[in-house]
Amino acid sequence: MNAIDLQNLDISYGDTKVVFDVNLAIPEGESFALVGESGSGKSTILRAIAGLAPDWTGSISVMGKPRSHHVDRAVSRQAQMVFQDPYGSLHPRKTIDAALSEPLAIHGIGNRGERVEAQLKAVGLDQRFRFRFPHQLSGGQRQRVAIARALMLEPKVLLLDEPTSALDVSVQAEILNLLKRLRREQGLTYLMVTHNLPVVSFLCDRLAVMRHGRIVEIADVAQLKAGQLREPYSQELLAATEGG
Template sequence: MGGSMNAISLRNLSVSYGDTRVVEDLSLDIAESECFGLVGESGSGKSTVLGAITGLVADWTGDISLFGKPRGKAIDRSFAALCQMVFQDPYGSLHPRQTVDAVLSEPLAIHGVGDADERVPEMMAACGLDPPFRFRLPHQLSGGQRQRVAIARALMLKPKILLLDEPTSALDVSVQAEILNLLKRLRREQKLTYILVTHDLAVVSFLCDRLAVMRQGRILEVTGVEALKTNSMTHTYSRELIARSTTRVTA
């Protein structure tokens, strides 16, 4: 499990959109190098939790800290180097007129990191992208290749934490498995901590160590992934969620 330090600590996190409270008094600790799943129906607040951690959602109260360092409300460069997000739609998150090289070099340029010529090919290789892809545009890539580029971009600053928002749900089933295997390998090789938001419990079963079931902005229960595989969750709602899951969860 890595060190004893928590990679992510959330204390009494509440998030509102206008008058609507979407996350309610949520507290959670995620250990270094753990993969933690947030599951629940649409509107349960799971993606909003990621938004608050990354700074995409500003209207939150409570405490967010990464490796013991409190996260302020302002956009913080040192934070970006520590924690990055991978979005659901790899096409929407890549600029259509930027080559793979430009996409991957951009975070380095913004943060004044000078070794793009070394780091771009290195990260492409780590994410299973062959050298010829470097100067292609997003429309010349498949969905799986685009998501590999998005993952490579998130890793360019060598962060310790990746926030994964439905990272495979826009992909074909055959490609989903490839991307999940890639994420599993990267986590091991780069000692990454993941928070994975998904409605697909089979993905949680494959990638995660623990999970939290969310409903209406609150955590109902936190459990080890074994409880998911053996359908021994304690909360009735959690068991209903598993029963309704489209893909059967297997060990």
């Protein structure tokens, strides 16, 4: 089964169309990356899947369930998003316990204390962190909390919007290793947006290169590692990474 299926997907903000005719099938268990320049529509696709960009046409399915244009709890249970800025995505006046308990309360799920403790442990944080506030945590610890919050509903799909770009390089490696382990242990499917091709090489199986709201190429990571991307624009991205 495909974990994510996008067919003829167009997405607009007001009168401006920003994503054009995207077709993408991501099998269950795969880690897939969307890469391309800023403004190419990558994060907009994640937001549409998550229900945060409601002005779209075409079809979006998650774990075989078609997404509606309204609040869709069935899809929310299956697909959760991790944002770029871990500080901005956590309420500054809510404890970590409150932040992790909130999705459970919204969906009427019990055993909240046990579930919070289990997810903190899963992301490598001990119980000392449970009743702290976001400002008392480092950037890497905050992103671990954000990942734990995304996992509270036991989704099968994580939508990762540049999850390491706001972190120091040494901390980036820790978070990438955590994501790799969680995918293996929990059988997760990842759809990741990133500018960082080495991150794609480390964490992903395939990638789609986007430009001006369209997918211009889909490739295996083996092709990326071998420098064998086909499209001239894909080669430009690769050369810019290697030149940096």
